[in-house]
Amino acid sequence: MKNNNTKLYVILGLISAVLMFVADTLQLKMALNGEFELLSAMLSILLGGLFGFLIARVKILGQKVEVTTITDHLTSLYNRKWLNRHFKEQVDQYQRYQIGLSIILLDIDQFKKINDTYGHNVGDEVLVKVAQLIRESSRTTDAYGRWSGEEFLIMLPNTKLEGAKSKAEAIRKAIADEVFSIGQVTCSFGVAEITTKDQQPHDLVKLADSALYEAKNNGRNRVYTAA
16 A cells, blocks of 8 residues: 555656646746736646645545455455454453444355356355345444455444344345345354453454354354354
């Protein structure tokens, strides 16, 4: 991101230098004809507008670069890097203020078979659609993203285990009821809640992952909670 911003500022500097050169040349020419003051005012307005526009473009491009560093390129959900950082912040909030936190870990059932049977392009379509259903089923206070491969992670602040289980069940149903291009696609879910001050993000993920493993082993397309 720093390299991209540097390039943008270099471009901005070069454009500004060219504009100033053109302005000085025109001012000199017009000054010889006795019209310096009027042209100077016009050029000041023009250069101010152009410079403001260029700065705005640099800021917009910088924001776009920032977005690409924290989102998954395929699903447009947050990526694991951002999730890890936000997860740590949420756990810190719990440890400091005892603000509740539960997580949902979900995995697309038999995703390898989908890729092997229909191809990776179809597999990507499934990932994008599941991501969309997660987004549509989540609250504005929830944080969610692509955890790895066909796994997604959802963080639910101020949510107890039973509330997170209900949310997972709603998402499970939304995905199972959706008509994909290949028919029905299902997901298995593991749900866990932070309960002690010494728990860290990896502890919570481990609990949710164990519950997810149980859901897979007991028939898939179901929600299990950590003991």
